[in-house]
Amino acid sequence: MSSASGKSQRQAHETSSQPISEAAAGAILTIDLGALCENYRRLKVLLGGVACAGVVKADGYGLGGAEVAGALAAEGCDTFFVAHLAEGILLRTALGSRPAIYVLNGIQPGAEGEAVEAELNAVINSTGQLAAWRARAKRAGRKLKAAIQVDSGMSRLGMPLAEVEAIAADSHAFDGIDVALVMSHLACADEPEHPANERQWLEFERLRKMLPEARVSLANSSGIFLGPAFHFDLARPGAALYGINPTPSEPNPMLPVVRLQAKVIQTRSLQEGAGVGYGHAFRAAGPLRAATISLGYADGWHRRAASAAWFEGVRLPFLGRVSMDSIILDISALPLGRLAEGDLVELLGPSQSVDDAAGHAGTIGYEILTSLGPRFYRTYLNG
Missing domain, CATH: 3.20.20.10 (Alanine racemase)
Structure with missing residues (x-):
């Protein structure tokens, strides 16, 4: 996304269909x-x-x-x-x-x-x-x-x-x-x-x-x-x-326009054999640390898009199934205590493009963008 900082470049879009404040929302969608x-x-x-x-x-x-x-x-x-x-x-x-x-x-x-x-x-x-x-x-x-x-x-x-x-x-x-x-x-x-x-x-x-x-x-x-x-x-x-690539067989000539970040709502340590999420679709092969984030398929994140989130450039794989309002991440690659409640992890942005997310979901970037729901706190840069 193009660089921007400061309140003069940041405009919050608040309507009756979304949270009143950034603090009240589970995830933040930034549109540049x-x-x-x-x-x-x-x-x-x-x-x-x-x-x-x-x-x-x-x-x-x-x-x-x-x-x-x-x-x-x-x-x-x-x-x-x-x-x-x-x-x-x-x-x-x-x-x-x-x-x-x-x-x-x-x-x-x-x-x-x-x-x-x-x-x-x-x-x-x-x-x-x-x-x-x-x-x-x-x-x-x-x-x-x-x-x-x-x-x-x-x-x-x-x-x-x-x-x-x-x-x-x-x-x-x-x-x-x-x-x-x-x-x-x-x-x-x-x-x-x-x-x-x-x-x-x-x-x-x-x-x-x-x-x-x-x-x-x-x-x-x-x-x-x-x-x-x-x-x-x-x-x-x-x-x-x-920002969707119009030349899929070549590097994207367009700038990314969106960034999606979700809040961490809980962290925990899991022991070997622990079942994770609906149907225990994932079971821990050994001890690991997990975080639950406030984003799910009700927000337009496809259940098929079982990929990863990122924090400070570190990839945090999804564990188990995407739920309606939450996703569980493996945060074992981060130092103990580095990720806490209220921190933001990135789903779309510099680490994962709209087209990347679409590839993981077996769909196209159009569907990823048009599925993004009304529960995000939306921020517009350079408007």
């Missing part, structure tokens, strides 16, 4: 907004003159959508993407009227009025969504902005070839709609040699040329690293902003 903005700048350098949006869905990948988007907006980002209408409404309240906010999943039937009231741009994924947005524009008596998403080969969201051809042949398809963006999404961008990347690029080229002239967007975080041919007019990074 300076590192986030540096990641944005690094991506901008790679993009040259191409515009760079910010994907802040899932509450800014679990790190606080308003805080993350506010920092990016201060850095010059003027286009944001969320997944759901509700996320867009909250973000509009936080950011004000200037930035463009697109709703990736489209607008649910009957919710078009709420989207218009919040000045949100629909990402239109089907002819049905297009018809509903067109009808809302007629009712509003003005043009409404939208992005048209085409399915270039991921088979998740967007109009397939047949629908694109149908609307291309309909002279009234875009009545009342200001097509501000034509977009698609890459399925295999984190595998640069995967043939799907080239196939999707070619299909996207074919489909977008059937649609009204507008800005064009294809590259996600990993797509930016596929090179200028994939950049078009607007890139849409998400994971890379938050």
Whole structure:
């Protein structure tokens, strides 16, 4: 994480959904907004003159959508993407009227009025969504902005070839709609040699040329690293902003953004044969010293992620199963009495990255971040 110290660089985010004070919380989640903005700048350098949006869905990948988007907006980002209408409404309240906010999943039937009231741009994924947005524009008596998403080969969201051809042949398809963006999404961008990347690029080229002239967007975080041919007019990074490696086969070009530390709530000495945790999944082969920390799967730490914590650079392996609210550590490698109640051990940070933790859990960094729960005391650096 980027360096920061002092109260002027430290801001606590306190809401009704989290403890009032740091002392009351079992664990502390630190989000470095300076590192986030540096990641944005690094991506901008790679993009040259191409515009760079910010994907802040899932509450800014679990790190606080308003805080993350506010920092990016201060850095010059003027286009944001969320997944759901509700996320867009909250973000509009936080950011004000200037930035463009697109709703990736489209607008649910009957919710078009709420989207218009919040000045949100629909990402239109089907002819049905297009018809509903067109009808809302007629009712509003003005043009409404939208992005048209085409399915270039991921088979998740967007109009397939047949629908694109149908609307291309309909002279009234875009009545009342200001097509501000034509977009698609890459399925295999984190595998640069995967043939799907080239196939999707070619299909996207074919489909977008059937649609009204507008800005064009294809590259996600990993797509930016596929090179200028994939950049078009607007890139849409998400994971890379938050420190997740967009080039998994190479060293991470991004700065880490999060640090997670949990408090020690008890220490003890165990004798040979002692059972540890639920099901006695671990049994001591000899004498050892253990510590219980205030973090568990209710906080979003996966039961599968049986790894380790760190204290002053010393690795402290997990013992037994992850519980709902606690984890037991082997602290035998530390000097006797060095770790006490109230001390903090690190789960995410310099000693273990988000991607490292994901590897231990058999998942991806996205899931690690978006699983982080509301019980942490959250601190924002360089905000």
